[in-house]
Amino acid sequence: MLLLWAAVAFSGHLVDQVGHPVQAGPVTRLVALAPDVVELAFALGAGERLVGVAGTADFPVAARLLPRVTVGDVESIMARRPDLVLATTAGNDPRVIERLRASGVRTFTADVTSCERLAEVLRLLGEVLGARRRGDELADDVLGRCAAAARRAADLPGQGALWVVWWEPPIVAAPNTFHHDLLHRAALTNLAPEGAGRYPRVNPEVFLDPGLRFVVSPDEPDVRAGWERFATSAAGTRLAAGDVQVLWLPADPASRPGPRMPEALEALVAAREARR
Numbered sequence: 001m002l003l004l005w006a007a008v009a010f011s012g013h014l015v016d017q018v019g020h021p022v023q024a025g026p027v028t029r030l031v032a033l034a035p036d037v038v039e040l041a042f043a044l045g046a047g048e049r050l051v052g053v054a055g056t057a058d059f060p061v062a063a064r065l066l067p068r069v070t071v072g073d074v075e076s077i078m079a080r081r082p083d084l085v086l087a088t089t090a091g092n093d094p095r096v097i098e099r100l101r102a103s104g105v106r107t108f109t110a111d112v113t114s115c116e117r118l119a120e121v122l123r124l125l126g127e128v129l130g131a132r133r134r135g136d137e138l139a140d141d142v143l144g145r146c147a148a149a150a151r152r153a154a155d156l157p158g159q160g161a162l163w164v165v166w167w168e169p170p171i172v173a174a175p176n177t178f179h180h181d182l183l184h185r186a187a188l189t190n191l192a193p194e195g196a197g198r199y200p201r202v203n204p205e206v207f208l209d210p211g212l213r214f215v216v217s218p219d220e221p222d223v224r225a226g227w228e229r230f231a232t233s234a235a236g237t238r239l240a241a242g243d244v245q246v247l248w249l250p251a252d253p254a255s256r257p258g259p260r261m262p263e264a265l266e267a268l269v270a271a272r273e274a275r276r
Contacts, residue, residue: 014127017111017120018089020101027084027129033071033096036258037086037110038063040121043138043259044131052080059252059260074099084108084128090178090257112257114181115146115265122259138259145262149269150185156272159213161188162206165255167217167226169201178257179216186268188214204235212244216268218255219248247271 014022031052032038038057041050047062052069070076072093077085082105087097089111097107108128110121119139126135161183163173173179174192177199183190191212193200206212217223231240238244249271253264 014124016108016124017117018094018109020107020109022084022108022128023106025083025106029080029082030084030086030129031069031077031080031082032057032086033069033077034086034088034091035059035063035252036090036112036256037088039256039258039260040110040125041086041129044122044125044129044134046129046131049129051082052077072096074103078103078105082106086110086125088112088257110257112261113176113178115142115185115261118178118257118259118261119143142259142262146185146265149262149265153185153187153269153272156187156269156276158187158189160191160209160211161214161216162191162212163216164223164227165199165218167223167230170204170207170230171199171201172206174198174200178261182261182265182268183216185265186272188216188272204230204233207235207244208238212238214245214247214272215239216247216249216254218251220251223251224248245275247275 013024016022028049029051030041030046030049032041032050034054035057038053039059041047042060050066053063053066054071055068057063069080074096077100085100085105085107087107087109089109097109101107112118112121119142122135122139126132163179163183165171165173172192174196175194180190191209217227230236247268249264249267253260
């Protein structure tokens with residue numbers, strides 16, 4: 001609960017994860033601008049209040065039936081007459097959120113960079129959506145599952161790794177991302193460069209680093225196709241030879257900082273255990 005109380009604003013209102021106050025009041029018309037915050041809303045029992053979602057929202061199945069909004073178009077969002085807009089730093093343009101706020105629309109931005117931050121956003125949104133008990137239950141479950149997976153990984157050897165979100169060009173997850181947190185909990189040392197942003201494009205030669213033992217990537221067709229082409233390049237020789245093992249994780253949990261994030265960690269630890 002300390003994380004939650006650290007985010008309570010000066011005037012008694014809540015503050016979202018990027019520091020913006022969220023005014024108190026009922027939420028009856030909810031718009032969610034990314035798949036991860038759509039999942040958060042459903043997990044907290046607020047799915048029926050969603051009146052607009054990002055075009056890529058596909059989980060749970062009910063999300064596929066909801067009206068779509070153009071996430072970069074303020075007018076498209078406001079046409080749904082939301083009394084709260086959910087956004088995320090994992091894909092939404094902050095300038096759009098600022099324009100919504102300037103127009104008087106309540107917004108809440110999630111910035112999930114770790115299991116703890118996921119637990120925090122569940123508690124915060126539980127408060128905002130009038131589902132405090134559900135938020136607390138989900139937060140406790142997230143922390144418990146992440147801790148249990150980390151305990152399993154404690155017996156695994158610490159080794160160098162990269163989390164590749166795209167192969168052409170190679171884009172990796174750097175520190176201050178939820179991917180970095182999952183690598184750390186799975187006893188893997190992230191070899192991504194620091195100071196170049198959360199998801200920097202890297203020199204392909206990084207895959208020739210002798211300290212690199214694992215690459216983690218989401219298992220989806222476009223990403224696999226990119227890996228297959230990359231493995232035929234000069235920089236992909238260690239991948240092609242099997243010197244660097246690729247751990248393919250379920251695509252959505254491994255790509256969305258939402259309530260299914262513990263599944264990605266558990267799958268990563270299981271994949272490591274299978275290769276011990």
